[in-house]
Amino acid sequence: MRNPLPVPSQEVGGGDSTDEGADNTTAPEGSSPASTVSSEEGSDGACSLMSQQHRQDKSRELQRGLYRAAKRSRNRRFHALYDRIVRPDILWRAWEEVRANRGAPGVDGLSIEDVETLGPETYLVELAADLKAGRYRPSPVLRVQIPKPDGRMRPLGIPTVRDRVVQQAAKIVIEPIFETNFLPCSYGYRPKRSAGQAVLAVKEALVCNWWVVDADIEGFFDSVDHEILMSLVRRRVSDRRVLKLIDQWLRSGVEIEGRRQATVCGVPQGGVISPLLANIYLHTLDRWWQDRHTGVGRLHRYCDDFVVICKSRKAAEQAQGLVAGFLERLKLSLHPDKTHVVGMDRGGFDFLGFHFHKLPSRRTGRLVPYAWPSRKAMAAVRAKIREQTERTRLRVDLGELVETLNQLIRGWRAYFSIGNSTKRLADLDRYVWFRLWRFLSKRQGPRGRLRPEDFAQWERRSGLTYFYPTGRRGHQALHAAG
Numbered sequence: 001m002r003n004p005l006p007v008p009s010q011e012v013g014g015g016d017s018t019d020e021g022a023d024n025t026t027a028p029e030g031s032s033p034a035s036t037v038s039s040e041e042g043s044d045g046a047c048s049l050m051s052q053q054h055r056q057d058k059s060r061e062l063q064r065g066l067y068r069a070a071k072r073s074r075n076r077r078f079h080a081l082y083d084r085i086v087r088p089d090i091l092w093r094a095w096e097e098v099r100a101n102r103g104a105p106g107v108d109g110l111s112i113e114d115v116e117t118l119g120p121e122t123y124l125v126e127l128a129a130d131l132k133a134g135r136y137r138p139s140p141v142l143r144v145q146i147p148k149p150d151g152r153m154r155p156l157g158i159p160t161v162r163d164r165v166v167q168q169a170a171k172i173v174i175e176p177i178f179e180t181n182f183l184p185c186s187y188g189y190r191p192k193r194s195a196g197q198a199v200l201a202v203k204e205a206l207v208c209n210w211w212v213v214d215a216d217i218e219g220f221f222d223s224v225d226h227e228i229l230m231s232l233v234r235r236r237v238s239d240r241r242v243l244k245l246i247d248q249w250l251r252s253g254v255e256i257e258g259r260r261q262a263t264v265c266g267v268p269q270g271g272v273i274s275p276l277l278a279n280i281y282l283h284t285l286d287r288w289w290q291d292r293h294t295g296v297g298r299l300h301r302y303c304d305d306f307v308v309i310c311k312s313r314k315a316a317e318q319a320q321g322l323v324a325g326f327l328e329r330l331k332l333s334l335h336p337d338k339t340h341v342v343g344m345d346r347g348g349f350d351f352l353g354f355h356f357h358k359l360p361s362r363r364t365g366r367l368v369p370y371a372w373p374s375r376k377a378m379a380a381v382r383a384k385i386r387e388q389t390e391r392t393r394l395r396v397d398l399g400e401l402v403e404t405l406n407q408l409i410r411g412w413r414a415y416f417s418i419g420n421s422t423k424r425l426a427d428l429d430r431y432v433w434f435r436l437w438r439f440l441s442k443r444q445g446p447r448g449r450l451r452p453e454d455f456a457q458w459e460r461r462s463g464l465t466y467f468y469p470t471g472r473r474g475h476q477a478l479h480a481a482g
Contacts, residue, residue, distance in 0.1 A: 058089045059087075059089050059090055059093045059172060062084060062087075062090070062173070063172065063173075063175075063176045064176075066078070066173070066176040066177055067176035067177070067179060067180060070176065070177040070178075070179075070180040070181075070236070071180040074180060074181060075235075076236070077234075077235070077236055077237065077238040078177055078236060078237055078238065078239065079237075079238045079239045080239060081173055081174060081237060081239040081242045082239050082241035082242050082245075084173045085131070085166070085169045085170050085172075085173050085242070085245075086128050086131045086132055086169075088124075088128065090169050090172055090173065091124050091127065091128055091165065091169050092124060093169075093172060094165050094166070094168035094169035094172060095120055095123075095124055095165050095168075097168050098112070098161065098164045098165050098168050098272070099112055099115075099116070099120075103158065103161075103164070104142075104144075104158050105142075105158070105160070105161065106139060106141070106142050106158050106159050106160030106161065106163065106164075107139050107140055107141075107142045107160060107255050108139060108160050108162075110160065110161055110162070111161070112161060114161075115161055124165075127162060127165065127166070131166065136166065137248065138159070138160075138163045138166075138248050138249050138252040139159070139160045139162070139163060139252065140252055140253040140254055140255045140260050141157040141158065141159050141163075141252060141253070141254045141255070141268045141270070141271065142157070142158040142159075142254070142255050143155055143156070143157055143158075143254040143255060143256045143268075144156055144158060154269075155222075155269065156269055156270045157254065157268030157269050157270040157271055157274075158270050159268065159270070159271055159272070163249070163252075164271075164272050166245070167249065167271060167272035167273040168272045168273075170242065170245060170246070170273060171272060171273050171276055174236075174237060174242065174276075175191070175276055177236050177237070178236060178276065178279070178280055178283075179191065181236070181283060181287075182279060182283055182286070183283070183286045183287065183290060185286055185289075185290070185298075185299050185300055185301055186279060186282075186283065186286055186301050186302075187201075187300070187301065187302045188275065188278075188279065188301070188302035188303035188305070189275035189276065189278075189279065189303060190279065195302055195352045195353075195415070196415065196418050198300055198302050198351075198352060199351070199352055199354055199371060199418060199419065200418060201300055202300050202307060202309065202351060202356065202371075203356065203369050203371050203419075205298050205300070205309040206309060206344060206356060206358065206369035207368070207369060208311070209297070209298070209309045209310055209311050209344075210310075210311060210312070210343060210344050210345060210358075211309075211310045211311070211312055211313050211315065211316035211341060211342065211343055211344065212307055212308070212309050212310070212316065212341070212342045212344065212349055212356075213297070213307060213308040213310070213316050213319050213320045213323065213339070213340075213341055213342075214307055214339065214340045214341075214342055214349040214350075214351070215305075215306050215307060215308065215320070215323060215334055215339050216305070216334065216335040216338035216339050217304050217327065217332055217333070217334060217335065218332070218333050218334065218335040218336075218338075220278070220304035220332065221266055221267055221268070221269045221274065221278070221304070222265070222266040223265060223266060223331065223332055223333075224265060224266050224267050224277070224278070224281055224332075225265055225330065225331045226247070226250050226251070226264070226265055228281070228330060228331065229250070229267075229277060229280065229281050230243065230246070230247060230250075232280050232281060232283075232284065233246060233277075233280060246273070246277070249271065249273065250263065250267060251263055251264075254268070265331075275303060278303050278304060279303065281330065282301065282303075282304065282330075284330065285299075285301070285306075285323070285326060285327070285330070286299065286301060288326055289308075289323075289326075293319070293322055296308075296310060296315050296318055296319050296322065297309055297310035297311075297315055297316065297319045298310075302351075302352055305351070305352065307349070307351055308320075308323065313341065313343065316341045317341055320334070320339065320341060344356070344357070344358040344367075344369070345358055345367060350374040350376065353373065353374055353376075353377040353415070353416070354371040354372065354373065354374060354377075354416075354419055355371065355372055355373070355374040355375070356369060356370070356371050357369070357370055357371075358370070370419075370420045371418075371419040371420060372416075372419050372420050372421045372423070372424050373416050373419070373421055373424045377416075378424060378427075378428070381408070381412050381428065382428070382431060384408055385405070385408070385428075385431060385432055385435055386435060388401060388404055388405060388408075389401075389435040389436060389438070389439040391442060393439075394439070394442060394443050398462070402462050402463055402464050405432065405464065406463070406464065406465045409432070409465050409466070409467055410465060412428075412467065413425065413466075413467050413468075413469070422468060425466075425467040425468035426467070426468045428467040428468075429466055429467045429468055432464075432467070433459075436455075436459070436464075437450070437455055440455065440458070
């Protein structure tokens with residue numbers, strides 16, 4: 001796709017530190033001011049062309065420069081960031097990432113597909129002009145309720161496509177600065193970090209430790225204090241226009257069933273920049289724990305979900321009290337019913353979709369940590385399989401059904417393959433067989449009869465993949481049917 005926005009002729013470097021209130025149009029060391037781009041845009045409009053790889057390279061050069069500058073001085077505050085956010089290559093990359101994530105329309109009803117139909121070129125040019133002229137104002141976040149695996153509902157915020165693009169552009173620019181401060185114990189929504197890494201780290205920590213604080217912050221995303229959060233952002237960002245952007249997103253309000261409500265605290269779940277803001281907020285917990293209490297236990301955090309792994313019950317109870325006291329300073333609290341101290345020789349705990357437990361090793365007989373899909377995760381994936389094989393879908397194309405199931409199976413298998421999940425994966429293969437057997441039998445109608453050998457032959461030819469790839473689901477199923 002064509003990029004309508006011109007690229008700066010000279011790459012903007014790592015940013016410049018200044019006191020609050022500095023001129024945001026000042027060029028950083030050895031760089032041309034970003035404002036020179038606007039004159040080029042005015043002359044060429046939407047006619048400039050640039051390959052996708054070149055756009056990505058230019059934006060990543062900027063990120064590497066900001067990261068290096070921030071790493072050289074961990075207390076440095078950055079200004080002149082707003083001009084980077086409105087840079088043509090940054091906005092174009094932000095749009096591409098928002099488009100790739102798809103998502104529902106916000107309060108204005110404008111979808112990703114609508115923007116593609118209207119033309120993203122014109123859309124981004126107009127958005128850049130509004131940002132530079134100070135006309136941009138975020139819309140309220142559409143609040144909807146989505147079902148949880150346990151049947152309850154949880155609120156989800158849906159910003160407009162326009163707000164998502166600007167938030168993504170801001171995230172591209174400011175994330176490298178804060179990344180230099182974040183600690184290794186934090187895994188959630190960070191570049192080159194993943195839930196899988198957190199699971200392996202927790203499993204490793206459990207080898208020599210026996211007690212765990214399974215912590216849950218009560219209503220975290222709805223409880224974040226705006227003043228505290230903005231003070232933490234200001235530790236690294238002094239650009240007043242960027243600070244104003246973030247403050248506007250926090251206070252833009254929500255729309256619930258057509259009624260608009262103000263937001264005095266919290267960050268919207270579903271906002272593009274919300275996970276970064278959550279990490280900035282809870283980084284204070286990571287830092288405080290590392291500086292003062294690593295002797296009590298090891299903390300591992302994935303966004304607002306975390307555990308503290310300790311050697312003794314006394315240490316775990318102490319850790320729970322310490323964490324609860326520190327969270328009060330952030331105007332947060334541990335959920336009284338969902339926070340537990342767990343002994344690994346007496347039970348287990350769930351974290352990031354896995355259930356952790358210590359069981360005797362088949363080889364040595366010693367208690368060692370195991371991790372497998374939790375009951376909640378198993379129930380959730382079964383519900384998705386059941387949804388795809390309901391009676392109401394009997395007329396669906398079988399090739400389409402198999403492709404949908406394959407996408408589900410591959411994604412689930414890739415995530416849970418790092419644990420001790422063989423038995424659960426094989427159980428799910430049998431469940432898929434059972435649901436498809438019933439589905440195809442009903443599809444044939446009351447006069448038809450689906451023989452086991454016919455089903456096994458269809459399965460082999462269908463291209464259906466396995467949860468447990470080295471298993472023999474078809475042979476197991478055929479044997480069970482016989």
